[in-house]
Amino acid sequence: MRWVLPLLIWCSLVAALARPIWVGEPVRLPAEGRDLMLAVDISGSMDTADMVLNDKNVNRLTVVKKVVDEFISARDGDRIGLILFGSNAYLQSPLTFDRETVRTFMQESALGLAGPKTSIGDAVALGVKRMRDNPAGNQVIVLLTDGTNTAGNIEPLRAADLAAELGVKVYSIGLGADSMKVPNFFGSRTVNPSRDLDEATLQTLAERTGGRFFRARNTEELNQIYDLIDELEPTERDKKVYRPERDVFFWPLAFALCLSALLLVTLRWPGLFEKILQPLQKAMPQRSDES
Template sequence: MFELHWPAAFLLLPLPWLLRWLLPAAAVPSTALQVGFLPRIEQLKSNVGPVQSERRRWPFIIIWLLLLIAASRPQWLGEPLPMSISGRDMMLAVDLSGSMEYQDMQLDGEPVPRMAVVQRLVANFIAERQGDRLGLILFGSTAYVQAPLTHDLDSLNQWMDESFVGLAGRETAIGDAIGLSIKRLAEEPAESRVLVLITDGANTAGQVNPLRAARFAASEGIRIFTIGVGADRSQPTQIATRDPSVDLDEGTLVDVALATGGEYFRARNGQDIEDIYRRIDMLEPALRDSGPRRRARPLYPWPLGLAMLLTLAFAANGVYRRRHAD
């Protein structure tokens, strides 16, 4: 089945004529040589001008139409593809505060910052969520939506990979992250609303109290799974003067999870995070109806290529005529 993905591109059809009407005419340089029979020549040119002018316009019109056809993204839709949609909607809220720079965790046997471990394993988690809709919230001193709920997991993975410590500030606004997640999940099916919150600290910024936000989430049927990140004092760490997880408010994270019917998990290393994600993956999905999808074969290269060939041919013809006229 043939389809134009962006048919609104044809609204640009009158653009060249509008520009011709609105823009001033090109300045014609004055002649340096005056001849007595110039009026007669001009009369001869006027007799044949309209026909030649119309002929010279047609290539431009055809090229413009081909460009509009290419811009409308024509495509051929094949047979409907089977959809495997679980209907599970999940927001990931990831802490980017300054403490995520602490190099107290292990990845592939090497000491790395907490952020590197979280990025690697969140990426793996996202890649395995085929059929789910995921969204991404990043928070530090403030919280913001990096990606709304989407099936485009590749883009979500890229946005998570491009995030860095301090992007949203150096403090930790856990309550604001929960509140923003509630706003995004409020209109979704009650059986599928889940928030996974990953942090290594305590609530030190923002306008929303985490426990109050958790109670509101519970009233909306949203479950929150909290993950506390950071090594224990007994584990190898570059921070030898204190417990690397001294800033982690486990009590609040436990209360937030329990208030919503979720769970709290502690991630001391990469293996712990993988185990946590496997447990979260055991959630029962809520089925959602989905319209059929079709394999689309893009056709825009054909009109675009033809427009390019006509442009080159027209330009070559002009160069050829000028050379022979000289």
């Protein structure tokens, strides 16, 4: 009997080391959808307050957050990824069916987080790379920017060629109003806040990939992205069944820890359990010998 506890502890530890898993009920993944990589400009110029939202002047990034959030929410069945770019381009979220996570990342984006400049070519090239790593039938990059390529290692049109080779469409959207009033010494003057927007490059970039260029001067025009995505043909996917898995190794590990504590108690006070069990043994009915 003295080997029972050590044996049980050893068996529990072996079971924990085997890392048992719990397999849940099967979950059917969407059978069709699109692969959409959103590339969003968060450079310093996105702070320009030339947009109107709910009758208030707001900066460009505020409007983009609202429109993109609604766009992601409506894309049931699509795999969506997010790239944020400024002086550098960063993959904020890989292609995923988890729309809530992508929405959260978009809402948490901040001006200047990726640097003050604009690396359009790097953003598109990064999107193409992620599409190449996750091939599918219909892949689209939606590029949102308000400027021209002023940073990065890859020129936008070179990135467009890479996208065209892989069959990835790029839909580019140029953001920014054509005019806005700014205060000066004599009161105010009208300026063009989008004078740095390189529409020609954005249009060529889109056309080389079979996509389309959009000019968004206000919130209403930016919502054209919905019409654009609705026009895309869904990607046919093989129907897959996913069974969620969860580690349960902590149960045998916890059992081993409890038994170890029990073993330590028995070694420290050898007669303790006999004293505890004596009243129980006396209370049990004694079996009489049959004659």
